Amino acid sequence: GVYDVRNSLEAGKDEVQLKIKPLGRNLGLTQYDIGHQVRQAFYGDEVQRIQRGNDEIRVMLRYDRAARESMQSLQELRIRTPQGDQVPLNTVAEIQIGKAPNSIERVNRKRAARITAQVDKAIANPQAITAQIQPAKPGEPIIAKFPAIKSDLDGISKEMAELAVNFIWGIGMALLLIYVLMAVPLKSYGQPLIIMSAIPFGVTGAIVGHWIMGLTFSMMSLFGIIALFGVVVNDSLVMVDYINNNRQQGQSLLEAVRYSGSRRFRAIMLTSLTTFFGLIPIMFEPSLQAKVIVPMAVSLAFGILFATVITLVLIPSLYVLLERIKLRFSKQNELKN
Known part of the structure; x- marks a missing residue:
C-alpha cells in the first residue's frame, strides 16, 4: 500500500x-x-x-x-x-x-534525512503504518547500529499527531460550553449530564459509519465528531424539556415520561432521518472535490442516527433514575430534620 x-x-x-x-x-x-x-x-x-x-x-x-x-x-x-x-x-x-548526497539537510544543526512516501488508502491504513515505524524501538537493527539516531514525523502524520492534542482540548471546551448553556435554563446540574449522555453513542455511530463506508479516520472525521457534539444533544434536549413541561402541568413522573416519549417520537425521528438522508448525497459523491468532506459527513450522519435511538430509549430511563435518586435523598434529609 x-x-x-x-x-x-x-x-x-x-x-x-x-x-x-x-x-x-x-x-x-x-x-x-x-x-x-x-x-x-x-x-x-x-x-x-x-x-x-x-x-x-x-x-x-x-x-x-x-x-x-x-x-x-x-x-x-x-x-x-x-x-x-x-x-x-x-x-x-x-x-x-x-x-x-545531492544535498545536505540539517535540523537544529544536526544532519537529517527526509523520507517521504504515498499511501494507497484503499489498501493500507496510514495511521497503522505510522504506528509501526514511529517511534523507532530499541530492539530494531537501525537503533543497534546507530544508537544516536532519532526520528520524527512530518507532513500529514505530524499534523495528525498535533491535531490529536488540540482535539482533546477542543472536546473539553465544547463539552464544557454545552453543559453550561443547558445547566442555566434547565436550573439543574444533573439533567445536562443526562442530555449529554447521548454524545458517546454518537461517537460510536461515527466510528461504525466509517467502518461501513470503508473509510479511515482523518482530520475531517475528527472535525465532524466535534460538530456532532452540538447536534446530538438537540433531540435529548427536546425530550427532557418536554418532560419538564408536562411535570409542571401536574403529571406524575412516569406518566410525563411515557407521554413525552410518545408525543416527541415522530418529531425526533423525522429530524434525525431528514438530517441523515440530507447527508447521503455528500457521502456518496464520487468527485475529487467532495472526497475531503466525505469523512465529516459520515461522522455527522451515522452519529446522529445512532444517537437518536439512544435518545428515545436511554434518555427517558436516565431521567426517571435521576428523579428517583433525588427523591430518595430528599426523603433522607426530611427524616434527619
Missing part, C-alpha cells in the same frame, strides 16, 4: 570517503585532522592575497593539477601526527569511493 518512497539523501556524484583506522587513533589523530590535511593538499590553503586593480586574488598552496587528479597521490599523501611524524594516509585511514 506504500509507493513513491523517496529519500532526501539520494546518491549523487562519486566522492572519496575517509574513515580513520585504530592505528590512526593510537597515533593521536582524529577524523578532523585527517580530513583537514587532505583538504589542504587537494583544495589548498590560502597563504596570501594579492590586490590587482579592483580585484583581489587569493594565492592557494596545494598539489599541482596532475597530482590532484590521481588516486595514487591521495594514497601516498603524508599525514602529520601530533608528535610531528609523517605517515602515509592509507596506513591511518580507510579510503573508499562512495556516493555523495
Whole structure:
C-alpha cells in the first residue's frame, strides 16, 4: 500500500570517503585532522592575497593539477601526527569511493534525512503504518547500529499527531460550553449530564459509519465528531424539556415520561432521518472535490442516527433514575430534620 518512497539523501556524484583506522587513533589523530590535511593538499590553503586593480586574488598552496587528479597521490599523501611524524594516509585511514548526497539537510544543526512516501488508502491504513515505524524501538537493527539516531514525523502524520492534542482540548471546551448553556435554563446540574449522555453513542455511530463506508479516520472525521457534539444533544434536549413541561402541568413522573416519549417520537425521528438522508448525497459523491468532506459527513450522519435511538430509549430511563435518586435523598434529609 506504500509507493513513491523517496529519500532526501539520494546518491549523487562519486566522492572519496575517509574513515580513520585504530592505528590512526593510537597515533593521536582524529577524523578532523585527517580530513583537514587532505583538504589542504587537494583544495589548498590560502597563504596570501594579492590586490590587482579592483580585484583581489587569493594565492592557494596545494598539489599541482596532475597530482590532484590521481588516486595514487591521495594514497601516498603524508599525514602529520601530533608528535610531528609523517605517515602515509592509507596506513591511518580507510579510503573508499562512495556516493555523495545531492544535498545536505540539517535540523537544529544536526544532519537529517527526509523520507517521504504515498499511501494507497484503499489498501493500507496510514495511521497503522505510522504506528509501526514511529517511534523507532530499541530492539530494531537501525537503533543497534546507530544508537544516536532519532526520528520524527512530518507532513500529514505530524499534523495528525498535533491535531490529536488540540482535539482533546477542543472536546473539553465544547463539552464544557454545552453543559453550561443547558445547566442555566434547565436550573439543574444533573439533567445536562443526562442530555449529554447521548454524545458517546454518537461517537460510536461515527466510528461504525466509517467502518461501513470503508473509510479511515482523518482530520475531517475528527472535525465532524466535534460538530456532532452540538447536534446530538438537540433531540435529548427536546425530550427532557418536554418532560419538564408536562411535570409542571401536574403529571406524575412516569406518566410525563411515557407521554413525552410518545408525543416527541415522530418529531425526533423525522429530524434525525431528514438530517441523515440530507447527508447521503455528500457521502456518496464520487468527485475529487467532495472526497475531503466525505469523512465529516459520515461522522455527522451515522452519529446522529445512532444517537437518536439512544435518545428515545436511554434518555427517558436516565431521567426517571435521576428523579428517583433525588427523591430518595430528599426523603433522607426530611427524616434527619
